Amino acid sequence: MDLNFLHFDLDAFFASCEILDNPKLKHVPMVVGGRSQRGIITTANYEARKYGLHSAMPIFQAKKIVPNLVIVPPNFEKYRRNSEKVFKVLSAFSTKIQKMSIDEGCMDISHIDMDRLELANLVQENVRIKTGLSISIGISYNMSLAKLASDWNKPHGIKIITQDDIPDILMDLNVGKIQGIGRKSEEKLNNIGIKKVCDLYDLSRNNLRELFGKFGEVIYDRIRGIDDRQLDLSRIRKSIGVEYTFERDLRNYNELLKKAGEFSEELAEDLHKKNIKAKTIRIKIKLSDFSVITKSMTLDEYISDVKDIYRIVKYLVVNTKIEKPVRLFGITAANLSDTTFEQLKFL
Numbered sequence: 001m002d003l004n005f006l007h008f009d010l011d012a013f014f015a016s017c018e019i020l021d022n023p024k025l026k027h028v029p030m031v032v033g034g035r036s037q038r039g040i041i042t043t044a045n046y047e048a049r050k051y052g053l054h055s056a057m058p059i060f061q062a063k064k065i066v067p068n069l070v071i072v073p074p075n076f077e078k079y080r081r082n083s084e085k086v087f088k089v090l091s092a093f094s095t096k097i098q099k100m101s102i103d104e105g106c107m108d109i110s111h112i113d114m115d116r117l118e119l120a121n122l123v124q125e126n127v128r129i130k131t132g133l134s135i136s137i138g139i140s141y142n143m144s145l146a147k148l149a150s151d152w153n154k155p156h157g158i159k160i161i162t163q164d165d166i167p168d169i170l171m172d173l174n175v176g177k178i179q180g181i182g183r184k185s186e187e188k189l190n191n192i193g194i195k196k197v198c199d200l201y202d203l204s205r206n207n208l209r210e211l212f213g214k215f216g217e218v219i220y221d222r223i224r225g226i227d228d229r230q231l232d233l234s235r236i237r238k239s240i241g242v243e244y245t246f247e248r249d250l251r252n253y254n255e256l257l258k259k260a261g262e263f264s265e266e267l268a269e270d271l272h273k274k275n276i277k278a279k280t281i282r283i284k285i286k287l288s289d290f291s292v293i294t295k296s297m298t299l300d301e302y303i304s305d306v307k308d309i310y311r312i313v314k315y316l317v318v319n320t321k322i323e324k325p326v327r328l329f330g331i332t333a334a335n336l337s338d339t340t341f342e343q344l345k346f347l
Contacts, residue, residue, distance in 0.1 A: 008123070010104070011134040011135065013300050017133075026045065031070075034071075038060075040057070041055055041056065041057045041058075042055060053066065055303070056308040056312065082133065085131045089126050102279075134155055137157070138151070142226075144180075167197075170223055180219055197223050239332050245327060246326070246327065251326075263330070264331060268304060279302055280333070282294060282295070287323075287327060295319075
């Protein structure tokens with residue numbers, strides 16, 4: 001099959017943007033996030049990741065692990081500008097690009113008559129020279145394998161997966177590496193002795209349907225290198241949210257945080273039902289005088305777990321100055337994952 005899909009993923013994007021402005025940050029453990037003890041990590045550079053630091057981790061917890069951690073406040077306008085520069089560079093190679101987030105996407109390269117490794121190197125070099133940023137690239141004959149390949153050799157990695165590589169190249173992967181099997185599903189599969197793709201491969205289509213419901217058939221195909229999706233160039237970014245107008249106005253943070261916890265659970269459940277994740281969590285607060293406050297946080301990794309969602313919602317609420325009783329409260333997940341099969345619920 002022709003290798004017509006190139007998936008690209010900028011490496012530790014928010015942190016890399018900060019390193020552009022201050023190169024010394026590359027060689028010290030550094031995170032982008034709130035500086036207060038209640039702050040949340042939005043991204044960690046690769047030095048910090050060596051210590052296990054990651055997106056959505058509380059700053060106080062990270063500082064216990066790395067006391068000399070450098071914390072840089074986020075500058076989303078800077079990240080937006082750098083993202084636009086990268087996509088402008090990539091558009092010189094193909095006009096058919098599906099943008100999946102501020103730092104990730106997939107492009108159709110079927111029209112380019114060039115050795116695929118040479119092409120990947122050329123794309124990487126153009127992005128590096130024209131933006132100063134590092135990008136990882138995966139190339140394959142379908143979208144899911146191209147995405148898998150882009151994460152294979154991070155950072156600044158290149159991986160090409162051909163039909164001849166399938167299924168052998170997948171067999172030793174942890175099941176969580178397969179697009180469509182999320183963290184909770186992976187844990188439950190591990191608990192019944194299914195840890196590697198080779199364990200899944202032995203299961204029939206019916207077995208997988210029993211485990212995953214109707215999406216079991218998708219998993220059956222994915223681990224055999226089958227994915228017939230095409231780029232959706234018309235797709236508009238949507239959001240998923242929950243909001244509620246209270247029968248009586250809430251008058252203290254404890255009441256609001258209790259509702260925030262309930263709403264976080266509802267939103268997480270909705271994300272799982274729709275089999276998607278989000279990079280942005282937004283809160284909306286309408287006060288008794290009908291004025292509205294909105295705040296949001298964007299990570300460089302997708303989340304859908306209720307603990308991660310609530311941690312961010314709590315941070316946003318606690319750091320919002322609320323001077324009047326709260327009439328309405330809402331939580332929205334935005335910057336959604338690119339595919340309805342990004343995260344499958346284990347039935």
